[in-house]
Amino acid sequence: MNRRDFLRANGSICAGWALSRAMPVLANTPSADGWRTFEVVTKVELLKPDGIGHIWLPAPLIRNTPYQHTTSTRFIAEGGTATLIKDKQSALGIVSAMYPANAKPMLALTSRVALKNYSVDLSSRRTAPAGSQTELNYFLQPSQYVPTDGIVKQTALKATAGATTDIEKARAIYEWVVANTFRNPKIRGCGRGDIRFMLESGDMGGKCADLNALYVGLARSVGLPARHVYGLRIAKSDLGYKSLGLATDIATKGQHCRAEVYLHGYGWVPVDPADVRKVALEEPPGNRPLSDEIVSRARNDLFGSWEMNWMAYNYAHDVVLPGSANKPLVYFMYPQAETSGGRIDPFDPDNFKYEITVKEIS
Structure with missing residues (x-):
């Protein structure tokens, strides 16, 4: 997805999403025949915040496929504001959270997906x-x-x-x-x-x-x-x-x-x-x-x-993170964050702590 298309897709998104508001991505729940349902929780914390902070997480696929139905996506941005931004062409959902300079940025994303081989x-x-x-x-x-x-x-x-x-x-x-x-x-x-x-x-x-x-x-x-x-x-x-x-x-x-x-x-x-x-x-x-x-x-x-012991996020490439001052990502699978000091290395546990846990619920 290029920068122009992404900005066009998100031009009507409102800022300041309620901190604990649930975002149902798809209303349809698949039949039990062959489907397994999982809850996936991603928790992120910036350990060394520097000025205004921003965290981005990939949401599960925002369309139905023969192998995956995303049934719910919920997020909480402690100390900040967050929203879910979508691009239909690449089936991309980005949970985008912003934090003021005095905050201790933390973001939690809870998703439920039904998967079928x-x-x-x-x-x-x-x-x-x-x-x-x-x-x-x-x-x-x-x-x-x-x-x-x-x-x-x-x-x-x-x-x-x-x-x-x-x-x-x-x-x-x-x-x-x-x-x-x-x-x-x-x-x-x-x-x-x-x-x-x-x-x-x-x-x-x-x-x-x-x-x-x-x-x-x-x-x-x-x-x-x-x-x-x-x-x-x-x-x-x-x-x-x-x-x-x-x-x-x-x-x-x-x-x-x-x-x-x-x-x-x-x-x-x-x-x-x-x-x-x-x-x-x-x-x-x-x-x-x-x-x-x-x-x-x-x-x-x-x-x-x-x-399908695997969950899809998106089809996106050259991903522009909304509000980012840095270059696009080649792909978006890993949590991303920026502070006034620049983009945080997602593989640097001293500055960027995150954990993804999974539980099968049916």
């Missing part, structure tokens, strides 16, 4: 309703760190050589990303998301926001609408992958980006080549080859299906 049968022709052309065009656009020209398009054309259908192209790109990248555990957070740098430097190591961004950029460059889906792991894996789930109810470091590709007749199809590489590196005992049985199973499963 999701898969698309690609073995036979489907007749899913056609997607909105406006939406599909939006998810063909390049972004600052995910271009669709130059080396990105050249790489995609090589990866899809011989493929004639959309499914064949989407699968070929998936297999190329799995085969030509690796997970680099030394990279901070979820990665840089700069795919041109990856391809031009030849450094094909990264994390989910790198590897899945590469999938998105390659797909878009050959005419396949694709999008990042930024989110958070919130439960253990029931499919037996220790590396793809939480061991406890603490999700503070569970941020994870997935991807979707649009295929005519099938709709939006879930993919996650980055998690194939995570299984290869981290599934006990670790450093498994791609030929390993468990890695092969993940490689097959993660083209066309997702286990």
Whole structure:
């Protein structure tokens, strides 16, 4: 989402939201068949406030999907004021809180989401309703760190050589990303998301926001609408992958980006080549080859299906934080904050304390 579109989307938002007011995002509660409901609580505190403070949190996805319904979003900004700002195109919700210079900034966000495992049968022709052309065009656009020209398009054309259908192209790109990248555990957070740098430097190591961004950029460059889906792991894996789930109810470091590709007749199809590489590196005992049985199973499963022990936040890129004096974010999964001294490092626990806890409620 670019700066102009974001400002236009938020031009009518009123300031000074009631501190403890509940914000119902969607009124519909899904049926119990296959759905699990979770409560996710994010608490943030600025330990060293410096002048006026600002905290931003990503809210869960603000639209219904086959795999997630966000049923409520509530927030309390102690000592300040907060509001929920939405951008429909990128399904982005931002809880934005401001604090005066004498405050001790704290923000709590409580969300409830219903999740359901999701898969698309690609073995036979489907007749899913056609997607909105406006939406599909939006998810063909390049972004600052995910271009669709130059080396990105050249790489995609090589990866899809011989493929004639959309499914064949989407699968070929998936297999190329799995085969030509690796997970680099030394990279901070979820990665840089700069795919041109990856391809031009030849450094094909990264994390989910790198590897899945590469999938998105390659797909878009050959005419396949694709999008990042930024989110958070919130439960253990029931499919037996220790590396793809939480061991406890603490999700503070569970941020994870997935991807979707649009295929005519099938709709939006879930993919996650980055998690194939995570299984290869981290599934006990670790450093498994791609030929390993468990890695092969993940490689097959993660083209066309997702286990929903994970909650989606948004599809946004180049995110402008409302009221921020700093540059846009490449992606928005982590809590963010600024004081008069500038933006706070979200990985700096000495200045920026936050915790995300999860509880399954049905």
